[in-house]
Each structure stands twice: as structure tokens, then as C-alpha cells.
Amino acid sequence: MEQSIWQREQAHLTNTSAQIKQAIQLLEQSLQKQKNDIVEERTFVSSEFNDVSGESAISFSQMLQTMALREREYMSASEQLQKAKALYKTPYFGRITIINEDGAPEQLYIGLSTFREPTTQDVAIFDWRAPIASLFYENTTGDAAYTIPNGENVTVEITGRRQYKVRYDQLLQVLDADIYIGDDVLQQLLADTAKTKMKSIVATIQSDQNAVIRSSNKENLLVLGPPGSGKTSVAMQRIAYLLYEYRQTMNARNILLISPSDLFNDYISDVLPELGEDHVQHTTFYRLLQEAGLQRYKAETHYANIERLQRADRDMYKAYVYKTSTAFSKLLQRYVQSLTKANMPFYQLKLDGDVFASSKELSHLFYTKFYGLDMDFRLKKIRTFLQKRLAVKKQADFDVTVAQLRAMNHYVGTDEEITMQAQQQIAKKYGQLAHAIEQLHFVNTAKIYVQALAKAGGTKHEVIAAMTQKALQKRQLHYEDIAPLLFIELRIKKLQQYPTIKHIVIDEIQDYTPLQLAAIELLYPKARFTLLGDRHQLVHPLQKEVLDPTFTEHYKVVELTKSYRSTNEITTYMRAILPHTATESLGVQGEKPAVLYTTDAHYDETIVQLVTKAFVEGESFALLCKNKAACEAFYARFSALLPQLQLITAEQKTYMKGLLVMPAYMAKGFEFSTVVLADADATIYTDKDELLLYTIVSRATRKLYIVSTHTLPVPLACIPEAYYDVEENV
Numbered sequence: 235m236e237q238s239i240w241q242r243e244q245a246h247l248t249n250t251s252a253q254i255k256q257a258i259q260l261l262e263q264s265l266q267k268q269k270n271d272i273v274e275e276r277t278f279v280s281s282e283f284n285d286v287s288g289e290s291a292i293s294f295s296q297m298l299q300t301m302a303l304r305e306r307e308y309m310s311a312s313e314q315l316q317k318a319k320a321l322y323k324t325p326y327f328g329r330i331t332i333i334n335e336d337g338a339p340e341q342l343y344i345g346l347s348t349f350r351e352p353t354t355q356d357v358a359i360f361d362w363r364a365p366i367a368s369l370f371y372e373n374t375t376g377d378a379a380y381t382i383p384n385g386e387n388v389t390v391e392i393t394g395r396r397q398y399k400v401r402y403d404q405l406l407q408v409l410d411a412d413i414y415i416g417d418d419v420l421q422q423l424l425a426d427t428a429k430t431k432m433k434s435i436v437a438t439i440q441s442d443q444n445a446v447i448r449s450s451n452k453e454n455l456l457v458l459g460p461p462g463s464g465k466t467s468v469a470m471q472r473i474a475y476l477l478y479e480y481r482q483t484m485n486a487r488n489i490l491l492i493s494p495s496d497l498f499n500d501y502i503s504d505v506l507p508e509l510g511e512d513h514v515q516h517t518t519f520y521r522l523l524q525e526a527g528l529q530r531y532k533a534e535t536h537y538a539n540i541e542r543l544q545r546a547d548r549d550m551y552k553a554y555v556y557k558t559s560t561a562f563s564k565l566l567q568r569y570v571q572s573l574t575k576a577n578m579p580f581y582q583l584k585l586d587g588d589v590f591a592s593s594k595e596l597s598h599l600f601y602t603k604f605y606g607l608d609m610d611f612r613l614k615k616i617r618t619f620l621q622k623r624l625a626v627k628k629q630a631d632f633d634v635t636v637a638q639l640r641a642m643n644h645y646v647g648t649d650e651e652i653t654m655q656a657q658q659q660i661a662k663k664y665g666q667l668a669h670a671i672e673q674l675h676f677v678n679t680a681k682i683y684v685q686a687l688a689k690a691g692g693t694k695h696e697v698i699a700a701m702t703q704k705a706l707q708k709r710q711l712h713y714e715d716i717a718p719l720l721f722i723e724l725r726i727k728k729l730q731q732y733p734t735i736k737h738i739v740i741d742e743i744q745d746y747t748p749l750q751l752a753a754i755e756l757l758y759p760k761a762r763f764t765l766l767g768d769r770h771q772l773v774h775p776l777q778k779e780v781l782d783p784t785f786t787e788h789y790k791v792v793e794l795t796k797s798y799r800s801t802n803e804i805t806t807y808m809r810a811i812l813p814h815t816a817t818e819s820l821g822v823q824g825e826k827p828a829v830l831y832t833t834d835a836h837y838d839e840t841i842v843q844l845v846t847k848a849f850v851e852g853e854s855f856a857l858l859c860k861n862k863a864a865c866e867a868f869y870a871r872f873s874a875l876l877p878q879l880q881l882i883t884a885e886q887k888t889y890m891k892g893l894l895v896m897p898a899y900m901a902k903g904f905e906f907s908t909v910v911l912a913d914a915d916a917t918i919y920t921d922k923d924e925l926l927l928y929t930i931v932s933r934a935t936r937k938l939y940i941v942s943t944h945t946l947p948v949p950l951a952c953i954p955e956a957y958y959d960v961e962e963n964v
């Protein structure tokens with residue numbers, strides 16, 4: 235870099251930094267003043283408005299409005315201050331030089347948020363999400379265009395692109411990166427293995443990722459990409475983009491992230507705050523059961539489901555495959571629709587052993603009295619009808635109870651106390667029934683599910699239906715039963731809906747069945763979706779139909795093809811497991827993966843030597859075994875030899891680095907500097923585990939070791955020997 239360029243850039247940075255500092259001081263002063271005003275007003279209000287009736291009620295309410303306004307202004311100024319402080323640390327990371335539409339040259343500095351020069355109010359730093367900043371992420375120079383909010387395209391000429399590494403007012407690096415933005419910076423970032431949780435990629439977003447991030451909220455997006463292509467990173471940047479672009483109508487409370495686990499949520503929880511935004515609401519599919527009021531069931535978790543199906547017998551296998559199939563999804567949707575005409579099953583409602591409403595009567599109300607309305611409306615009409623009947627009964631019972639209490643031949647209390655006692659008795663007696671009516675529990679949703687399962691006919695379906703009925707009677711739900719039941723519940727009753735959620739991001743979408751997505755759509759009727767996934771990253775032993783075309787027909791599908799996570803050697807090894815995949819590796823150079831052959835007798839020694847040689851304090855080093863039992867056995871065997879070793883189980887809620895042992899399926903979505911597949915034997919992983927192995931090896935950023943005591947699993951044995959090193963300890 236020419237000395238004069240460096241000096242000019244340093245001078246620019248010094249100047250910008252001073253302006254940010256000045257802005258911070260002004261904001262701090264203004265905030266202090268606002269705070270004093272608020273305190274003063276509050277003191278005034280509490281001393282002046284002892285009596286808020288008549289005239290003073292009007293001034294009191296005006297005062298409250300003014301105070302609320304002031305407090306909002308205060309909050310917004312505090313946010314600005316936070317943003318300015320973040321900018322002070324890293325004022326900008328990029329610059330683009332353009333000839334604008336009027337033919338004049340312009341230099342635009344790009345940073346985490348917009349900053350205006352305090353005196354002139356000119357934009358000194360452009361928010362990376364501003365329309366014009368999009369040009370920074372294009373992979374070209376020359377003519378280019380960006381879209382402004384009214385939809386118009388503005389054409390400019392890009393003449394240069396520069397990247398910076400800056401800390402406060404110190405320039406650490408300047409790079410001219412005309413064509414491929416971020417090439418050098420990207421490589422440096424990728425070489426940094428010290429990061430704890432996921433970091434933002436704002437300075438090095440690639441042009442294909444940029445297009446996804448900036449897609450309009452009007453489109454439902456499905457983003458597909460191989461391991462390490464930045465899907466999760468893109469998802470987080472996209473949320474930040476939506477929060478900026480639609481800031482008038484959307485805030486963090488309107489966005490929901492559905493991810494595989496709380497651990498995963500913790501792993502990504504730093505990204506949005508790093509970008510100056512609040513972390514959004516998060517949930518898992520499993521937790522939606524509660525949202526939908528189905529807590530009465532004891533449901534299996536996703537991880538427990540994987541463990542169970544790793545050992546599935548034929549019947550379990552068939553039931554799982556059928557229940558998660560597209561065919562069943564379609565059948566169930568049709569079946570539920572057909573209930574508008576006939577066969578809606580009702581429970582009879584009882585009160586104190588007497589029939590309060592028979593199933594025949596409920597059916598009559600549904601198909602005769604309220605026929606013609608949507609199903610949920612009919613049910614709500616029935617609810618009102620039953621509530622009226624209940625109210626009459628309750629009143630009569632209440633009168634009798636009060637009379638009885640009064641007639642007692644000993645003192646039971648004052649009139650008021652008697653009324654209260656009667657009310658309590660009535661509430662106790664009628665509470666359960668009132669709740670059942672309120673929640674429309676008189677619809678037998680479990681029966682609908684079982685009938686739908688048997689509907690296709692034949693012994694297979696009858697067996698599946700009978701097995702399911704037995705489990706439901708015991709209030710047990712297998713993971714694959716959650717979606718159908720949730721769907722039925724939500725589709726028929728429409729009781730739970732969360733219209734405030736305007737955008738939903740679902741990561742690892744390949745793990746979802748069509749019915750899961752359908753249930754989510756019902757729960758969040760106003761939401762648009764960004765789904766991200768990879769057909770090949772499957773750790774479930776039986777996931778058969780993944781991202782079926784019907785699943786995605788309402789989505790704009792975008793494919794990412796480059797992989798950034800792992801060294802080129804690891805990506806080459808990974809790709810060889812699925813030769814038909816064409817992942818382009820943009821990782822750094824590194825060592826080839828190593829296959830360590832050992833024996834049962836030398837296994838302990840091999841593992842300890844490997845950890846001693848390869849584990850670096852402060853990095854993430856994951857030892858993976860196929861399932862929970864194997865990990866527990868591994869932990870028991872090595873915890874004394876390797877005192878830093880930590881066992882990660884499904885209960886783990888916070889992400890951590892260090893020397894970890896965890897079930898292979900739990901590693902999906904995460905990345906580790908070093909991955910050791912600690913039980914790579916053909917007896918443990920068969921050719922059916924090809925996709926699990928593919929997923930596991932793609933978790934390693936720098937080093938990959940495969941430890942085998944007997945024979946390599948077939949999918950790994952097929953990899954050309956040139957792609958890995960072999961070591962033996964026998």
C-alpha cells in the first residue's frame with residue numbers, strides 16, 4: 235500500500251473517529267438533560283396530582299402523555315448512543331468509489347450503522363444495509379445498479395472497492411479488492427479459529443449471499459446450500475437487514491427464529507447484538523406444542539427420537555416413515571377438510587357423572603344447527619351455546635348452594651362470606667368443564683389422527699393406527715406424532731394464532747416434514763418465511779423424504795454453492811462421501827484429514843496421544859460418537875485421563891468451547907476447530923449412515939481425525955486414499 239494512501243486513510247479515520255466522539259458527547263449531554271427533565275416531571279406529577287378527579291384528571295392525562303413521549307425519545311436517543319459507541323470501536327470496514335448518476339465521483343464508507351457528520355449532517359458512514367451499500371458487496375467494478383425504496387433502479391459506475399481493518403481511530407489494514415470482495419480479508423477471517431460463538435460476516439458478505447440477505451420480505455425464501463456455505467450466517471444477517479429495511483413496521487418482537495435447540499440459539503445469540511440489533515425471539519418446534527396448548531401430552535424430544543429410531547424395529551420404522559411422508563401429509567389435510575361434511579368425532583361432556591352434552595348432540599349442533607360455517611366458527615358457536623347452558627346451570631346451582639348454606643343450623647358467616655363460599659364451591663365444581671368448553675376439548679383430535687392413519691387401508695396402516703392409539707391413550711407422543719396432532723388441533727380449532735409474528739426464519743429445514751411446516755404456518759398466519767437447509771445434512775436415521783417439491787412450491791428457491799467453513803482438504807474429503815455434490819471450496823489451505831487405525835488394546839493410548847498433540851487450549855475440539863450411550867461410555871473411560879473433557883448432552887443450554895464429547899447428531903449446525911470421529915467402525919456406521927458421516931466431517935474447520943479400531947465405515951472407506959493421511963497405532 236502506497237504510503238500516501240495509508241496516510242490519507244489514516245487522516246480520514248482520525249477525523250471520522252473524532253466526529254463520532256463528538257457525537258457521543260453531544261448525545262450523552264442530551265441524554266443527561268432528558269433524564270433530568272423526566273425525573274423532574276415525575277417528581278412534579280407525584281407531588282401535584284394527589285387527586286386526579288375533575289379538572290385535574292385532564293391535566294394529569296395530558297401530563298402522562300407528555301411523559302410517555304419524552305420516555306420514548308429518551309429510549310431512542312439511548313439506542314443512538316449505543317450505535318455511536320459501537321461505531322466508535324469500528325467506524326467502518328469498507329469503502330466504495332463510484333461515479334454517481336450525475337457523473338460526479340463519490341466515496342462511500344460502509345459501517346455497522348449510518349453516521350452523519352454532526353455539523354453538516356452529511357452521511358459520513360453508510361449503514362451496510364442501506365440500498366447504496368449493496369454495491370459494496372457486488373462482485374464487480376464498472377456499471378452497477380441498486381434499488382431505492384420506491385423500487386426505482388439507480389445506475390452508477392463502481393470504480394473501486396476498499397476494505398479496512400480498523401480499531402477505534404487506528405488503521406490496521408487497507409486492502410484494495412476491486413473484483414472479489416473480501417478475498418484476503420475473508421481468508422484472514424476464516425483462518426481465525428479463536429471465535430467462541432458465531433460471528434457476523436458483515437464485512438465479507440459474498441455477492442450471492444448478499445442477494446439472499448436483501449431479498450424482499452414479500453417473498454418466501456428457501457435457501458439451500460452445502461455445509462459451510464453460510465446459511466446460518468446469512469439468516470442472521472437477513473434478520474438484521476429486515477429490521478433495518480422495514481424498521482417502520484417491524485421490530486425484533488415481530489421476528490421468530492425456529493432453530494434445532496436452545497444450545498444452537500445460544501451459539502448464534504451474539505450475532506445480532508454485534509450488528510447493533512436485539513436478538514430476536516427464539517423457539518424450537520418441540521416447544522410449539524405448549525404454544526398450542528397440548529401440554530397434556532408427554533412428548534418425545536427430537537434427540538430422543540433419533541436415539542430411539544437408531545434402534546427401531548420394523549413396526550416403528552414403518553410408522554415413522556409413514557407419519558412423516560408427504561403422502562400422509564396430503565391425506566391428513568384432505569381428511570381434516572372432509573370433516574366439514576361428516577365424521578367429526580366428539581367427546582361427550584359430563585358434569586358430576588351426568589351427561590352435560592352428548593357427542594350426538596354436539597354432532598347435531600356441528601352438522602345441522604351451525605352447518606355452513608367454517609369448522610372453527612361452528613366450534614366457537616357450539617362453545618357459546620354450551621357456555622350459556624353452563625351459566626344457567628351454574629346460577630341455579632349457586633342459588634341452591636347459597637340457600638343450603640343459609641339453612642345450616644350453625645353460623646357459617648355473613649351474607650358476603652356465604653356468597654363467596656358458594657362461588658368457590660361452584661367454581662370448583664364447574665371449573666374443569668368450563669375450561670374444556672373454552673378450549674374446545676370436546677373435539678376428539680386424537681381420534682381424528684388415529685382415523686386418518688388408518689384411512690389408507692390395509693394391515694400396515696391399521697397396525698400403525700392401533701400402535702398410535704395405544705400411545706395417545708397413555709398421553710404419550712412420539713416426535714413424529716407432534717406435527718400431525720398439532721396440525722389437526724390448529725387447523726380445526728384455530729384457537730392459537732400469533733399474528734404479531736411477521737417473519738419466521740427456520741434453520742436446518744431439511745429436518746422438517748411437510749406437516750411440521752403446515753402446522754407452523756397455521757400458528758403464525760401473518761408470517762413470511764425464510765427457510766434454510768441442505769438436503770444432504772441428515773443425521774436422523776430414517777428421514778426419507780426431504781424438501782419434497784410440494785413442500786417448497788410456494789417458495790423462491792436460492793442455491794448457495796460455495797463453502798467457507800473448512801480447509802480445502804476437509805471439504806475435498808467431505809465431498810468425496812457424496813461425489814454427486816459440487817461444492818466449491820473457498821476455505822483456507824490446511825492439512826489433510828487423518829485416519830488413525832488402532833486396536834481395542836491401544837484405543838485409550840491413541841485418543842490420549844491425539845488430544846495431547848492436537849488440542850489447543852481456547853479452541854473447540856469435539857470428539858463425536860454415534861449416540862448418547864457411546865458418549866457416556868467414552869466420558870467414563872476418559873474423564874480421568876483427560877480432565878478437561880466435558881460431556882455435552884441434550885440438556886446443555888449454553889454453548890461452550892474446549893474439549894467436548896457429544897453425540898454425532900448433536901454436532902449438526904455447529905463448527906469446531908477440530909473434529910474427531912472417535913468410533914469410526916463399520917460395525918457402528920453402515921452405508922445407511924452416509925449422510926450422518928457427511929454432516930459430521932463437515933463440522934471441522936481446521937482438523938479432522940477419524941479413529942477406527944476395526945474397519946472403516948463403507949462411506950469413508952470409499953474415499954480415495956489420496957484425500958487423507960493414514961497413521962497406525964496397533
Ligand SMILES: Nc1ncnc2c1ncn2[C@@H]1O[C@H](COP(=O)(O)OP(=O)(O)OP(=O)(O)O)[C@@H](O)[C@H]1O
Pocket residue numbers: 420423424433435438439440443459460461462463464465466467468768771798799902903904905932
Ligand atoms: N461471507 C463470509 N465471510 C466470512 N465468513 C463466512 C462467510 N460465509 C460463511 N462464513 C463462515 O463459514 C462458516 C460456516 O457458516 P454457516 O455456519 O453460516 O454455514 P451453514 O451453511 O449454515 O453451515 P452448515 O449447513 O454446515 O451448518 C462460519 O464460520 C461462517 O462465519
